[in-house]
Amino acid sequence: MGEEISNKQVILNNIVKTSVKESDMSLRTSKIQLKIPSGCDGAVLVKNLYLSIDPFIINRMRPLEGYYIASYTLDSPISGYGVSKVLDSTHPNFKTGELVWGFTGWEEYSLIKDPILLFKAPDKDLPLSYYTGILGMPGMxxxxxxxxxxSPKKGETVYVSSASGAIGQLVGQFAKTAGCYVVGSAGSKEKVDLLKNKFGFDEAFNYKEEQDYNVALKRYFPDGIDIYFDNVGGKMLEAVLSNMRLHGRVALCGMISQYSLEQHEGIHNLFNHLITKRIRMEGFFVSNYYDLYPKFLEMVVPLIKEEKITYIEDIAEGIESAPRALVGLYSGRNVGKQVVVVARE
Structure with missing residues (x-):
């Protein structure tokens, strides 16, 4: 048997119906062996270094049917993406001492019995925390x-909502590298300034200051929108569809504006929105594209090292800060990618 040590964990206390509160989670200390139990083949034991705070987590706090991933279990640790160091392994793909990113627990140490969503963190020249963001799930x-x-083409017009977040800030910069005209929206003056001055968006606006999204979009896209990367859903999505160009494309990534609503806001007149303009609107899960991860790294790592794209993180220290960081995510308190430091390598 290996050494037994204490293991701080973030536990789910309550089923979440609408918005999540810090009291829906609590900190618990358990014990864990620093050796994989005998007979547990194909497993990896890790020390967690960074946790990724992501919008999808609230959906796993509910008993959702048909969701692409299982709901959390009450009185058990929350899980999500993170960056970790391998302490022990009975899996042929992972060796002791390697740095990895992927699905892990919100705890100091995790025994991952089926590391199907675990990837090596190969580049030591870049910040390890980047594997929660630009080099990890949000980047992919x-x-x-x-x-x-x-499928962008040079010269097309692109709109990104929640554009200063972990994913949006990258979509905008990728769009600029593809030769597109890019506008983003965010929820504060500070974030709008970041979009224009740090991330290189052509224009940006504060959606909270707009009385009519339709009017705002016409101001920035007088000839219409070719591509919309949707992170928010709801009324913004409806306004965008009214402003799409012929053969426009919409990527449905997330709908954070709807996650805390009991009655979801709908979209009307889809015939004129989608059929008349022949618009393609597609939802997607990043897990269906992880086979492209090596190709993605080939593109993005040189862009980072050549400072052609940049990335902003919002760092919270200590696993005990994770509940507050998650709650703040849904009110837009974070600036950039929200990360929790569990331990530093």
Whole structure:
């Protein structure tokens, strides 16, 4: 048997019906062996270094039917994406001492019995925390949604909602590298300034200051929108569809504006929106595109090292800060990719 040590964990206390509160989670200390139990083949034991705070987590706090991933179990640790160091392995693809990113627990140490969503973190020259964001799931999401789903062409017009977040900031920069005209929206003056001055968006606006989204979009896209990367859904999606050009494409990545509503906001007049303009609107899961991860790294790593794209993180220290960081995500408190540091390598 290996050494037994304490293991701080973030536990789900309550089923979440609408918005999530810090009291829906709690910190618990358990014990864990620093050795994989005998007979547990194909497993990986890791020390978690960084946790990724992502919008989809609230959906797993509910008993949703037909969701692409299982709901959390009450009184058990929350799980999500993170960056970790391998302490022990009975899996042929992972060796002790390697750095990895992928699905792990919101805890100091995790025994991952089926590491199907675990990837090596190969580049030591870039910040390890980037594997929660630009080099991890959000980066792959931006890449797959923009290039694979939307098939951009040089000179097209692109709109990105929630554009200063983990995914949106990358979509905008990818669109600029593809020779597109890009406008983003965000929820504060600080974030709008970041979009224009840090991330290189052509224009940006604060959606909270707009009385009519339709009017705002006509101001920035007088000739219409070719590509919309949707992170929010709801009324913004409806306004965008009214402003799409012929043969426009919409990538449905997330609908954060709807996650805390009991009655979801709908879209009307889809005939004129979609059929008349021959618009293609497609939802996607990043997990369907992970086979492209090596191709993605070939593109994005040189862009980072040559400082042709940039990335902003919002760092919270300590696993005990994870509940507050998650709650703040849904009110837009974070600026950039929200990351929790569990331990530093």
């Amino acid at each position: 999401t931006a890449y797959a949604g923009f290039f694979e789903v939307c």
